[in-house]
Amino acid sequence: MTAPSRTFLFAPGDHARRAEKVLTTGADAAILDLEDAVAISAKVAARALVRAALERPRTCRSFVRVNSFDTEFCPGDIRAVVSKQLDGLVLPKLEDPAQLVAVDWLMRDLERGQGLPERGIEVMPIIETARGMAALPVLMACAVALGGRVKRFSFGAGDYTLDLGMSWDLAETVLEPARAQMVLQSRAAGLEAPIDTVWIELREMEAFHASCARGVALGFQGRLCIHPDQVPIANAAYSPPEAEVARAHRIVAAFAEAEAAGLASIQVDGRFVDYPIVERAQRVIALAERIGLTLRA
Numbered sequence: 001m002t003a004p005s006r007t008f009l010f011a012p013g014d015h016a017r018r019a020e021k022v023l024t025t026g027a028d029a030a031i032l033d034l035e036d037a038v039a040i041s042a043k044v045a046a047r048a049l050v051r052a053a054l055e056r057p058r059t060c061r062s063f064v065r066v067n068s069f070d071t072e073f074c075p076g077d078i079r080a081v082v083s084k085q086l087d088g089l090v091l092p093k094l095e096d097p098a099q100l101v102a103v104d105w106l107m108r109d110l111e112r113g114q115g116l117p118e119r120g121i122e123v124m125p126i127i128e129t130a131r132g133m134a135a136l137p138v139l140m141a142c143a144v145a146l147g148g149r150v151k152r153f154s155f156g157a158g159d160y161t162l163d164l165g166m167s168w169d170l171a172e173t174v175l176e177p178a179r180a181q182m183v184l185q186s187r188a189a190g191l192e193a194p195i196d197t198v199w200i201e202l203r204e205m206e207a208f209h210a211s212c213a214r215g216v217a218l219g220f221q222g223r224l225c226i227h228p229d230q231v232p233i234a235n236a237a238y239s240p241p242e243a244e245v246a247r248a249h250r251i252v253a254a255f256a257e258a259e260a261a262g263l264a265s266i267q268v269d270g271r272f273v274d275y276p277i278v279e280r281a282q283r284v285i286a287l288a289e290r291i292g293l294t295l296r297a
Contacts, residue, residue, distance in 0.1 A: 006222040006238035012037035014046035023058035047080035054085040065090035069099040082110040094125035097142035128156030140189035157197035170207040183219035193221035212237035248281035
């Protein structure tokens with residue numbers, strides 16, 4: 001069963017204690033960061049610390065964010081961290097499909113050299129520039145052509161708002177068009193639902209709750225996190241509530257009975273139910289099972 005992807009928690013790769021701790025904090029995945037969280041002077045040395053952290057016990061999937069493709073550090077980052085302990089790479093500032101093809105080529109070479117399954121390590125790109133957003137259809141088509149290397153994309157509002165000169169406030173209304181495009185293009189390409197941006201206002205936890213709720217409503221499946229306190233909030237937001245899971249079970253059971261009798265439209269708990277509603281209920285149940293919620297009606 002596919003593991004849930006509700007939370008991806010960052011930790012700086014050059015901070016040994018935090019890099020080890022992030023692997024056991026309750027997130028669905030940890031991201032050891034070699035990019036923005038690491039000073040330029042420390043980037044090369046941080047690779048060894050990240051490799052050491054990947055060897056430590058963990059309770060989640062392990063990802064590494066490498067530096068962007070157009071930097072001198074990207075190839076060395078990839079060579080340093082690709083191993084059997086790595087579940088995925090996070091590729092920031094993706095703008096050109098050729099970048100994705102080149103990264104995949106290098107990773108396949110490294111996987112073959114280490115006897116690892118080809119394309120067994122995934123890549124999760126971050127879209128965080130105007131060029132990247134404008135190229136989404138082409139980028140996602142390329143991702144699909146790479147045969148499972150890329151399962152989902154993510155959105156980075158920090159660099160995106162900087163690139164476009166936007167004011168990123170608590171309401172986040174300026175992000176709505178970009179977020180909607182991320183979800184729409186992911187679905188059109190046949191990829192998983194995307195992962196939403198980090199939340200940088202660490203003291204504004206009520207606003208973070210609201211931001212997660214907006215992400216769920218828009219169709220994101222999870223959240224990039226930069227502080228451990230954000231993880232339980234995002235995990236809860238991107239998990240179906242118990243009442244919704246229970247109702248989904250009632251819908252599926254009632255519709256199966258009705259369909260056997262030749263009916264394809266019924267009411268359950270006052271809600272009109274037909275095939276699309278049943279499919280949504282089945283998705284809720286599947287997500288609950290992936291997370292470990294076993295509540296029945």
